Amino acid sequence: MKPLHHPRAEDLSIYAVLHALAEPARMTIVRRLVEADGKPCGTFGINLSKSTLSAHFKVLREAGIIRQEVAAGNSRVNTLRREELDARFPGLLDSIVHAVEQSEPALPPV
Amino acid sequence: MKPLHHPRAEDLSIYAVLHALAEPARMTIVRRLVEADGKPCGTFGINLSKSTLSAHFKVLREAGIIRQEVAAGNSRVNTLRREELDARFPGLLDSIVHAVEQSEPALPPV
């Protein structure tokens, strides 16, 4: 497993972040990470093909929202880049996640 | 001038809001309204064609971010739907606008 490229915190674009979160499947990924950080790609309970999911993870990673690191075996652990996001865009992630939590049904258990 | 359709506050979608704001020209419109609310379409200092601008206003309006009302003459006054947005998505608009203000140069005077 090759390590993937992650943008530096100071290079994050607010437009890339908003675009990444303006999509239900990607928002679901983020919500899952908020409730339990550090999950492998296959454990998000999203009914999409592997390739589509992989593309969504890539969008989130390139927007600087998540980190994808090589884990035991051939899996990747996905984590939120929360400190860096909060430092650069204070309150942003919280208000967005709160907005979706309160305007959409809770996610079913995995 | 026909009045335009505006979605009800309780029907606003977080995805529509994020998508609307994930575009620089539309973000500029919102920033202008934050600094001075109630401006006609032609006064935003954005270098795009009339038709493109009109389309951007439409996206913002249909996302529930702005209100476009018939004004004196044939112009439309654009205002932020701030109270409704804040009621439905608390803190969202503020944190997004703050994020872009602090990560991008200030807008030039009109």
Add this chain to the structure above:
DNA sequence: CCGTATGTTCGCTGATTGGCGAACACTCGA
């Protein structure tokens, strides 16, 4: 009534998006 000014709508275009399956890369266990 006729020009000017403000916006909207209607094609059209090229670029991006989100979806998929197939193929590939890699690691772990049997």
Add this chain to the structure above:
DNA sequence: TCGAGTGTTCGCCAATCAGCGAACATACGG
């Protein structure tokens, strides 16, 4: 060594997006 499991990459496709000019609608002023 050989599956099985996990993820990425590569085409491909249909849909959406952002841009434009031209044409239309409407209102004000001379």
